[in-house]
Amino acid sequence: MKNIAILGLGVVGKGTADLLEQNRELIEKRIGEPVNIKYILDLRDFPGTPYENRVVHDFNIILNDPEIELVAETMGGAHPAYDFSLACLNAGKCVVTSNKEVVATFGEELLTAAHANGVSYAFEASVGGGIPIIRPLVTDFISNEIVEISGILNGTTNYILTQMKEYGKSYADALKEAQEKGYAEKDPTADVEGIDTCRKICILTGLASGILPDAKKVKTIGISKIEGDDVKLLDKHGYSVKLLGRMTMIYGESWNGASGACSKPCLIVAPFVCGKESPLAHVNDVFNGITVCGNTLGQTMFYGRGAGADPTASAVANDILSILKDGKTSFAPAFVSAKEDDIVPSDGFACRRYIRTDLSADELNKIFGEEFKGVTQLEDGAYITDFAFNDVQFDEILLKLGNASVLRVL
């Protein structure tokens, strides 16, 4: 029998416990022995539930029990989740988590502690809910350099944008509905301003490049300023607006902020206009989709339910069971926190721009000048530039555009 503990019986923790019970027979067959949740750490009791006898309020009971091989941290928040995780790793227990804040902030330290103690620290559930993305990034791109990742990584904002597109709702109305349905929190800032997406693209970048960017230094633009008029106009021409976390590898000399000849990641979080030929354009509602581009493989996409108790619990349970089956050291990615020069500043992220303006194509071309000119006209007063501007280049142009509504294009 394998003994484990769950820290925090919230939505994800309870989902994980329920899944291990629901699929008990299947799991015992696959692992070769039963998996027993010996302890559940929570401040609350859960009288009358199947879990009441396992609830403990003192973390040290778990930490000091040599029978506990693995701990699932599903508490959320930075502290004490981080502290408990580190203590477990240092005590030789594997830790799996759904906590993207802890991974994005303390990932290097926790992975180092895992390596030092001969155990695994796994976090499949921290990005993309139930979508297998963390392990595939680590194991299925071993022959390729990952040159780009673009992801719809937040279900709440994707639900809001889908509502705006499909039903012509305003941002405010769509947000209100998302809150009523429980998809958005009362204070939706972390979702709608892109903070959640930013943490996730940083984690994916860490796995792809070995360098974990500082989420606070990534340019992060949310969806709260998206205008319904733009969503409608773009929809008419076959485009969708999606909040994307994007990472692209930029080669040495092509961005003068980066030194050396090797490739370095450049990240941005922003709403992007996606043409219907992109698979991301068709990822709707609370679903997530993540495209990963390998230098030989070309583009792949991973798609599925990005949030919710069952999908997230599936990812947590996958990590638990993979480690119990394959051994304490079986999941061993490594990344180090980025130093000053490791990451190309977000201003270097180049992309085409959508512009809604009173100006004519001729006037626009005059503003762009010889080097940058050329636009594709969607309709009178709505254009997509042919040139991929980085923000240093485009910020100068923005000053001359007056009242235009502008969005990045995938």
Place this chain on the structure above:
Amino acid sequence: MKNIAILGLGVVGKGTADLLEQNRELIEKRIGEPVNIKYILDLRDFPGTPYENRVVHDFNIILNDPEIELVAETMGGAHPAYDFSLACLNAGKCVVTSNKEVVATFGEELLTAAHANGVSYAFEASVGGGIPIIRPLVTDFISNEIVEISGILNGTTNYILTQMKEYGKSYADALKEAQEKGYAEKDPTADVEGIDTCRKICILTGLASGILPDAKKVKTIGISKIEGDDVKLLDKHGYSVKLLGRMTMIYGESWNGASGACSKPCLIVAPFVCGKESPLAHVNDVFNGITVCGNTLGQTMFYGRGAGADPTASAVANDILSILKDGKTSFAPAFVSAKEDDIVPSDGFACRRYIRTDLSADELNKIFGEEFKGVTQLEDGAYITDFAFNDVQFDEILLKLGNASVLRVL
């Protein structure tokens, strides 16, 4: 230094050799030592190429060289690919392959030989080209029962269907164009009649359920009889026609052909009408997409380039490098060839039907009778049934429909 051999320097074999050269630096860093292609088995010589000094014509040189840890079989065809693979496994060498015919036909025997000899037999490239799908099925659904798989698994047919939809081409014209572009072979039977798709869905079923169905017993309907009129009509209403390989788990009593109370796979290969809410509807051209549904996780999709030298070579190289990095026994799925009672006959596969007919909705409902009645009208003379018929039920109704054009609905 790790020494390997490649059997067959065709499109995939050469792509694999090229990739190992192109990404040499990255690979050495990830594996910890260089990977050396010591031999290439081919009937031809390749004078003037970087490979000329490694070409051998005698398989026994490879088989008897103890330095060769791993052999990549990229020959295609059943024989001698199967025979060489078995000999290598029995000699304690790992084998990786892109050969779906060999895996679908001899998978049980080769996996058994691999287990017996403490080596891996891996076949990521046999399904979905460069899309990571084999390893994710084995490792990333460990906490879930896989209850359904639906896949666009053949790039050639998806290209033809996309051309019919986007440009209103006839099947014959689209096929001719695919042949001119090199996407379809001169004899396109294996692709257009669904044989290739069938082998692939059988392999995926083997991994998901532990039972490898006999491809010859799966009802397999190709795309050669698809009418442009139906594609056009359905497109107008937001539907796409896709050739899908599908597997669904059917529970004991719900299909009287299956005995026992456990769940058993039921497979079919056929063109399906896909609504735009399905992510498969948006997989176009030569791309593949595979949805996998877990009992707790819900639906996920894996998407990418399903064919071509580079993507397929990426998958072969991923298998090579994963095994060299993680050890000889690191990839160890298991399945056994299906016995009579293990699989629900394809006639048990239930789905709604699209019907284009001169009959009215009232007349249709009369034909269906009380039990099955109910249709959604797309336009005059075009309907989708509300009821999901299996083929035993629907074959009786077909007799009464006269000249109708009928397709299955996802």
